[in-house]
Amino acid sequence: MALGAVAALPDNVLRGMAFWRTEILVALWGIAGVTALTGAAFRVEGEFGWFPVFGADGPSLPMLAILACVGGLVGRGRAGVACVLACLGVLALSPLVFGLFTGTALVLLAGQGKRGLCLPFAVLPACIPADSSLSVPLLGVMVLLVGWAIAVQRGPLGVLPACIGLFLLGRLLAEVGELPLLSQGVLLVCGGVVACAGLAQAMRGQQATALVAGVAACWYGMLVLALVLALSSPLGGADTFRTTVVLGMGAPAVALLGVLWVVQRSEASRSGIFHTPTVRCLLGVVLAQCSVLPPCGGFSVLWAALAGGSYSVEATQPVVALLAVMLVVFFVTLGVVLSAALVRVGLLLLSAPQDMPDTPPAMVLPLWVCAVLSSILAFLPGIWLFVADHLVVGPPLPPVTWQDMTTVHFAGHAARLTPLLVLLGLALVLLATGLLVRMFGFMPFVPAPRQVAAWRQGAPVYEMLPDRNDPAPAVEGCHGGGMLPLWSAWCGFFTTPAAVPVLRIPGAGGILSRRGKIFWRYARRCLFVGISWCEAQGMILILLLMGVGLLAGLFVGK
Amino acid sequence: MTHSIPWGWGLLFLLLLELQTLVMVFVAPWLSGLVGRVAGRLSGVSAFPVMGRWQDIWHQFHRPRLPQEGAQLAGIACAAALVLAVLGCALVPVFTLAVPGFPAPGLLLICCVLVMALMFLNIPCVLGGGLGAVQGARGMLGAFLLLPALVPVFLLCGARDFSVFLATVHGLSPLTDGAPFVLAGVALFLVPALAWPVQDGQLALLAGPERAMWLWAADCVQMAWVVLALDTAWPGSLAMPDDGGMEPWLSQCMLGFGLWGAKLLLAAMLLALLRLVVLPPLRRARVRLVSIFLLGVLALQVTWSVHPFLAEREDTSMSAVLQDNAQASVAGMEEAP
Numbered sequence: 001m002a003l004g005a006v007a008a009l010p011d012n013v014l015r016g017m018a019f020w021r022t023e024i025l026v027a028l029w030g031i032a033g034v035t036a037l038t039g040a041a042f043r044v045e046g047e048f049g050w051f052p053v054f055g056a057d058g059p060s061l062p063m064l065a066i067l068a069c070v071g072g073l074v075g076r077g078r079a080g081v082a083c084v085l086a087c088l089g090v091l092a093l094s095p096l097v098f099g100l101f102t103g104t105a106l107v108l109l110a111g112q113g114k115r116g117l118c119l120p121f122a123v124l125p126a127c128i129p130a131d132s133s134l135s136v137p138l139l140g141v142m143v144l145l146v147g148w149a150i151a152v153q154r155g156p157l158g159v160l161p162a163c164i165g166l167f168l169l170g171r172l173l174a175e176v177g178e179l180p181l182l183s184q185g186v187l188l189v190c191g192g193v194v195a196c197a198g199l200a201q202a203m204r205g206q207q208a209t210a211l212v213a214g215v216a217a218c219w220y221g222m223l224v225l226a227l228v229l230a231l232s233s234p235l236g237g238a239d240t241f242r243t244t245v246v247l248g249m250g251a252p253a254v255a256l257l258g259v260l261w262v263v264q265r266s267e268a269s270r271s272g273i274f275h276t277p278t279v280r281c282l283l284g285v286v287l288a289q290c291s292v293l294p295p296c297g298g299f300s301v302l303w304a305a306l307a308g309g310s311y312s313v314e315a316t317q318p319v320v321a322l323l324a325v326m327l328v329v330f331f332v333t334l335g336v337v338l339s340a341a342l343v344r345v346g347l348l349l350l351s352a353p354q355d356m357p358d359t360p361p362a363m364v365l366p367l368w369v370c371a372v373l374s375s376i377l378a379f380l381p382g383i384w385l386f387v388a389d390h391l392v393v394g395p396p397l398p399p400v401t402w403q404d405m406t407t408v409h410f411a412g413h414a415a416r417l418t419p420l421l422v423l424l425g426l427a428l429v430l431l432a433t434g435l436l437v438r439m440f441g442f443m444p445f446v447p448a449p450r451q452v453a454a455w456r457q458g459a460p461v462y463e464m465l466p467d468r469n470d471p472a473p474a475v476e477g478c479h480g481g482g483m484l485p486l487w488s489a490w491c492g493f494f495t496t497p498a499a500v501p502v503l504r505i506p507g508a509g510g511i512l513s514r515r516g517k518i519f520w521r522y523a524r525r526c527l528f529v530g531i532s533w534c535e536a537q538g539m540i541l542i543l544l545l546m547g548v549g550l551l552a553g554l555f556v557g558k
Numbered sequence: 559m560t561h562s563i564p565w566g567w568g569l570l571f572l573l574l575l576e577l578q579t580l581v582m583v584f585v586a587p588w589l590s591g592l593v594g595r596v597a598g599r600l601s602g603v604s605a606f607p608v609m610g611r612w613q614d615i616w617h618q619f620h621r622p623r624l625p626q627e628g629a630q631l632a633g634i635a636c637a638a639a640l641v642l643a644v645l646g647c648a649l650v651p652v653f654t655l656a657v658p659g660f661p662a663p664g665l666l667l668i669c670c671v672l673v674m675a676l677m678f679l680n681i682p683c684v685l686g687g688g689l690g691a692v693q694g695a696r697g698m699l700g701a702f703l704l705l706p707a708l709v710p711v712f713l714l715c716g717a718r719d720f721s722v723f724l725a726t727v728h729g730l731s732p733l734t735d736g737a738p739f740v741l742a743g744v745a746l747f748l749v750p751a752l753a754w755p756v757q758d759g760q761l762a763l764l765a766g767p768e769r770a771m772w773l774w775a776a777d778c779v780q781m782a783w784v785v786l787a788l789d790t791a792w793p794g795s796l797a798m799p800d801d802g803g804m805e806p807w808l809s810q811c812m813l814g815f816g817l818w819g820a821k822l823l824l825a826a827m828l829l830a831l832l833r834l835v836v837l838p839p840l841r842r843a844r845v846r847l848v849s850i851f852l853l854g855v856l857a858l859q860v861t862w863s864v865h866p867f868l869a870e871r872e873d874t875s876m877s878a879v880l881q882d883n884a885q886a887s888v889a890g891m892e893e894a895p
Contacts, residue, residue, distance in 0.1 A: 325855070329709045339677075350631060429579075437771070484691065
């Protein structure tokens with residue numbers, strides 16, 4: 001770890017080595033990650049005898065492995081230093097040292113301005129006793145601040161605050177134990193707010209980096225929800241929610257890192273990096289591992305959450321069960337809309353123009369690593385569940401057999417999910433469909449052999465006139481609509497009716513304001529009618545009121 | 559699931575699975591044509607042949623495709639939708655339940671596969687850009703939001719294999735004890751029934767084999783939803799491979815196959831009747847989501863009030879009483895010295 005710090009810090013001290021700095025850094029991070037994984041697999045715990053500030057306990061080693069992935073991707077400079085500091089903070093034993101290191105890391109992430117002022121407060125709950133009354137509000141503030149920090153990051157660094165936040169939240173909640181209902185509600189609402197804000201950013205963002213940062217924030221919010229349900233709720237499926245968190249920190253996290261890296265690279269290099277079909281396939285794999293496509297990583301998260309909801313519903317009273325159903329519906333909605341946002345990312349990146357044959361092939365080794373690693377973690381989930389079991393505090397793991405490597409299952413329940421079998425079924429069906437389609441005399445994905453003139457194809461022939469002064473139509477409508485207008489669809493889905501937008505008065509606002517205005521007029525009319533009726537009645541009303549007052553006085557006075 | 563499967567049963571079941579998939583895939587356009595025919599008759603249009611959909615698919619497979627910009631992505635989306643739709647057809651139990659011990663999918667897996675197929679069906683429309691992109695995004699959101707709307711049905715089935723669930727409710731009569739499952743089946747049936755029936759807008763940019771794959775995938779998805787709903791509503795019509803030997807199971811399979819045809823006819827009538835509901839697409843999608851969710855919650859509540867959780871609750875209360883006794887005894891032990 002200290003070596004990592006040394007390699008990140010000096011800028012021109014190592015002169016001859018500066019050329020190899022990237023490789024050295026990546027190698028060091030790789031060594032750190034492998035060490036952490038090995039330690040986590042063999043359940044190394046304890047502290048350094050000669051330096052009792054740092055030590056390894058349950059959740060720190062798996063978290064260290066994820067942080068090593070982040071560190072390998074972010075490279076040098078401030079981001080690398082922040083990563084090293086976060087690693088040191090995760091390894092620290094005392095909460096004050098943890099707060100110091102991670103607070104510094106968050107400040108390094110944030111840069112100047114009000115973000116730099118606010119973000120260090122996120123680690124404040126580490127510094128106060130966990131059972132004080134301020135703890136829960138501070139935890140809520142921490143969740144919100146960390147969500148904010150994720151949503152504004154550009155590139156793979158966005159996972160770093162998420163790791164810090166989840167680590168701190170898991171520690172503190174495990175220390176407190178079961179919380180009262182109101183505190184749980186506060187934490188759940190905070191997580192939900194973070195996830196919804198991230199989703200809104202992912203649905204309406206125009207730039208790819210902002211969009212993916214929103215996706216990362218939504219992922220963090222979902223994990224916060226699952227973590228709160230796992231550690232501090234009395235629901236029956238708490239252990240299952242714990243598995244959900246561990247699964248969500250596995251394959252989707254690595255795949256998300258890959259997506260963030262790709263988006264950052266394609267923004268950085270102007271010509272884009274999606275020239276070869278290999279890169280496109282890798283991007284597709286990484287996106288699929290985040291989404292709810294069945295055998296992939298996101299699907300196992302969803303499956304585990306649903307199993308947890310099912311066990312909670314079976315074990316509790318109907319009112320609590322209805323609340324659990326609502327929570328599960330919310331969780332599944334988040335996951336599903338997250339997949340829609342991922343589709344948007346994919347369409348945005350893949351439908352960009354790609355005809356530049358002479359550009360050199362870009363370096364996509366990190367993408368390869370992310371894709372392969374997330375596929376392994378997703379298709380053999382037992383490995384990750386075994387290694388990272390201590391990521392969230394829970395009951396000890398039952399003895400593991402080799403058959404458990406491929407399945408997700410819960411102790412004491414019959415449900416099990418085997419992604420490899422689903423993958424096998426998918427491959428078989430792919431084969432069968434290929435045969436069927438071939439039987440129809442059609443070879444898929446072969447370029448059309450017979451090219452006819454454009455006017456004979458039957459589609460309307462149109463050309464964009466290139467020499468117009470305004471470049472607006474080229475932006476608006478050419479490239480096959482690279483953007484998926486998810487936000488307008490979402491708004492249209494829930495608020496406005498399917499009206500023709502031309503008919504709407506531009507200043508009048510949405511349907512709610514219009515209906516509110518009409519309702520207000522109606523209510524005012526009712527008020528006027530009532531007042532005029534009262535005026536018409538004159539004395540009788542006053543008598544009635546006096547009578548009512550007298551009666552009330554009689555009864556109240558007794 | 560620890561006991562091993564006899565090899566003969568497993569092989570036979572695999573064979574039946576292949577047969578079922580093929581039959582489902584090839585009958586799907588016929589069902590769609592039948593629904594179109596009946597709906598046309600009901601609304602006064604009589605020139606819709608039952609095999610028209612098949613003819614269309616066959617014809618499109620032999621047309622040359624249009625070289626277009628972005629056609630490759632649309633082609634990939636159509637192929638993925640077709641693969642996922644065929645996978646959905648293979649996962650749904652049609653005339654027999656899975657052999658116990660054989661790995662079978664859960665309801666969430668089946669529904670996820672079908673929803674992803676629906677999502678891929680909307681991608682060509684989105685790729686067209688313009689107003690179609692908004693419509694495609696709406697369709698995609700409507701498909702994705704089916705999953706949260708179906709969560710009560712998932713919870714009703716529990717986290718177990720779908721055919722295990724069907725085996726537990728196999729003997730219940732749909733009129734008395736199995737009524738909540740009929741409600742869940744209706745909720746599942748509303749997914750294809752309240753889908754927007756006019757597909758021209760989504761198809762407009764496709765031509766040639768892509769269009770054929772799109773049409774076929776849409777039919778397979780509709781078929782899979784219908785069969786899923788019918789299974790949930792009346793699991794008694796499926797063959798149970800558990801009791802007796804292989805011959806009664808096979809004869810039950812034959813019977814189940816016949817019943818499946820009858821159920822499809824009934825479903826075609828219902829689908830055609832529901833085509834008569836005239837609503838704009840957005841409102842239709844909203845009505846679909848809300849009614850699916852409410853039906854699912856209703857089914858879940860009815861199951862709570864009626865059926866099997868009473869036993870479990872008694873068990874938990876018994877265990878709680880036992881724990882109390884144990885604590886009391888421990889306390890007594892502590893107090894004693």
